[in-house]
Amino acid sequence: MVYDLIIVGMGPVGATAANLAGLWGLNALALDKAEDIYENPRAMGLDHEVMRSFDNIGLADAIASHVMPYRASLYLGGNARLIKRIETAKPPYLLGWSPNYVFSQPPVERALRKRIDDFATVKVELGCEVLGIEQAHGLSKVQVRDRHGVEHTHSSHYVLACDGGTSPIRTRLQLPMDDLAFNEPWLVVDVMLKDGAGEQLPSTNVQYCEVERPCTFVVGPGRHRRWEFMINPGESPAEIARPESIQRLISRWLPADSYTIWRASSYRFHALILQRWRHEQTFFLGDAAHMTPPFLAQGMCQGIRDAMNLIWKIALVRRQLAQPALLDSYQRERAPHVRRTTEVAKTFGQTICERDVQRAAERDARLEQQLLARPDGIMTRQALIPGLDSGFIDTSPGAGELLPQPRVRNHSGATELLDRFTGQSLRLVLAADLVDPDLLEHVRGVCAQLPLRIVQLVEAAPSVSDSADDYQEQDGVMAAWMHQYDCKAVLARPDHYVYGTAVSSVQTLALVHRLLAALDS
Ligand SMILES: Cc1cc2nc3c(=O)[nH]c(=O)nc-3n(C[C@H](O)[C@H](O)[C@H](O)COP(=O)(O)OP(=O)(O)OC[C@H]3O[C@@H](n4cnc5c(N)ncnc54)[C@H](O)[C@@H]3O)c2cc1C
Incomplete structure (x- = not known):
């Protein structure tokens, strides 16, 4: 059988692409080398575009208990002075959903995968590693090793490489990425509050823009709370991720007996964008195509936008309702959008990560002025996400904006x-x-x-x-x-x-x- 498309990797981006493929009736094979989802949360924020996509798939009700509207974010500068406040928009919501949510990634990913079973045209194979791809006569031959160690070849018209930040497909092809010059080490700690604990914690998200150690606090759904700490020069990422170090860091807010550590990992936050998002019949999506520092909670959201952008185009081309040239608009639309969004995330990161005392004082003064200039002191996070400038759009007013959803x-x-x-x-x-x-x-x-x-x-x-x-x-x-x-x-x-x-x-x-x-x- 020749599939319309083979999806390599079933993280949140590949799993969303598989659902969308099912929605459009495409014959798809979705593969992941892992048997199960990644059990630790990475993304914690998603936006109204993603909720709209999940609802289109028929998933919004199933994930409702794992999702909660985002609270405001306060930025505190030197001496804990408020220097910036990001508020979420009030209803009625432009796209039908609250602009931002916090969510628990593992159960949402599990629901995404479960939903794929409802689409008869999508087949899933787990524990199945993609070893290589060959292109011949307009078809892709995808070599895999299944969970029993047996090697097979599957054929498809298109391949979606959703194989994550270390993308073996991208690496094998030696495709270069543009480096937008952001490279900062952070420790991310997720905790579960114990019964009755956490009353004294902030009720909003907080960015502590402190030169000694910038850090972030996020209010998650239920008892889930996250701290992110910048790792200082000379500190070892492994050492700072030990339970005693974490308890010392969190002791400023909570005693150690009031929470359990869900997970702690250190990361280097990067800003990288693939130069060519398509190689022959293979398209790159999600972290395989771009990495965004998490300060705007947009990494996964960008990948889900990739899937939304591409699947309907492949469906129209496969149904011969559009010429294959439509697919060229994928990179033309997505790459500049990702670049602009990543630049905004980077700017937020630079604001938070300032370590120089003099420059931090100047930042505080500048942001305080901006805060005073707006009587409500408010900006909304979603106002920072651009529309499309070019691609498969007309030149009339409003082209490239998102259609409201009343x-x-x-x-x-x-x-x-x-x-x-x-x-x-x-x-x-x-x-x-x-x-x-x-x-x-x-x-x-x-x-x-x-x-x-x-x-x-x-x-x-x-x-x-x-x-x-x-x-x-x-x-x-x-x-x-x-x-x-x-x-x-x-x-x-x-x-x-x-x-x-x-x-x-x-x-x-x-x-x-x-x-x-x-x-x-
Ligand atoms: C600390 C942190 C906080 C973040 N916060 C946010 C946030 O708040 N909001 C947000 O939107 N984003 C956030 N992100 C980013 C987000 O987590 C990622 O962008 C997202 O998880 C990437 O999804 P993906 O599906 O592209 O890749 P992945 O989730 O990495 O999935 C790739 C999949 O490919 C599979 N695979 C790899 N190679 C093969 C192969 N050869 N054969 C078969 N399968 C293969 C893997 O097993 C894996 O399942 C954050 C990231 C971090 C690290």
Whole structure:
């Protein structure tokens, strides 16, 4: 059998890609050399884009008990003075989900893997190590050693290398990465609070921007708390990760008998981006393609964006609804996005990691001024994540931004987030004052083969006698977005990026034809 794609590595990125492949009906084989998930948490924060992706897969309810909205983050400078405050946005939420969450990675990864079983077109093989890939006649031959030590070869049209930061596939191909010059040693400690313990701990996340030892405190779901400590020059990463050293570090907040250490690991936080994200039919995703310092909690989120960006494109190409050139937009869109996001994370890291007394004092003064300049003293983390600048998008206003996700009521009286009605499709959203049956008939005709859904917004609640495409918005986020971009129609891609916008029926039709031409070029 020739698979549409073989996914190498089932960390959070590969497992998400496997679910998305199932959602799109792709024949996929997902492999991991490990028999089980990695039991220790690494990522602790995820954002609304990831929650939206998980919900598209049908996972949001299953992981609800392992996920909690992020609290505010306080940055404390010298003498514990507040120098910066990052707040999360208040509802109604632009994308339908709280902008940031903390989560417990092992159970969420387990749920991701379990969900794959629901997709008949995706096969999973664990304990199966990929040894090499050969390309011939447009196909990939993937050599594997299974859990019994037997070697096989599987064939596919595409391979997704989701094999992590040390990516054996990338290493074998000797593909170079750009180094954005960040290289700092940190100790990460996860603890579980004992019954009734931790009352005295901060109720928000805190960045202690202290020159003696920068450190971070994160409030996790349930009893999970995390500390991250910068490792000072001359300290041994192994020595500082010993329980006695950890207890000494945490004693400033908690006595040792009030928690158990879940895990402690030392890391070097890097900022690296692959120069070429595709080698023949193999695409690189997640940590295999980029490493981001965790100060913005975006490493895994970036990888899940990779999967969201690529899978629908592969599906359209495999269904012959788009030319293979569509796949060239993967790196064109993702690489600059990752670079910009990583630069922001790096800037945050540099703010936190400042060790020079004079420069730290200047930083404190500058940030305090900025804090005073905003009466609420607030910035939101999500405002820092860019849209798409170029790639498979139009040039109209709003192109490359994320399609808002309002809560809507449909013709049968059900109220849900919009994606739950439309799924991961191309969507043409029309404002309540752009009603044109001829336009809709024409669009349906020219897009008959495409996975396109019409969303006609209406003022009054639709009833059973109305069209199944009629939706009444409940919270105004779509209307506000359309007002901001001065448009009456939005054409969105399955990964929720806006392809383009229009202000009239004529322009909408032209926009749809531009999309069709772009898919065919
Ligand atoms: C301390 C720390 C804190 C972090 N905090 C955050 C955060 O808050 N938010 C966030 O978004 N990100 C965070 N990150 C980053 C995040 O953890 C990673 O980006 C993410 O886990 C990478 O996922 P992945 O699927 O790309 O790779 P991995 O999780 O590394 O998975 C790779 C998989 O490939 C498999 N594999 C490798 N080679 C082969 C082979 N030859 N054959 C078969 N299988 C193979 C491995 O067994 C593994 O399962 C943090 C990272 C660290 C270290």
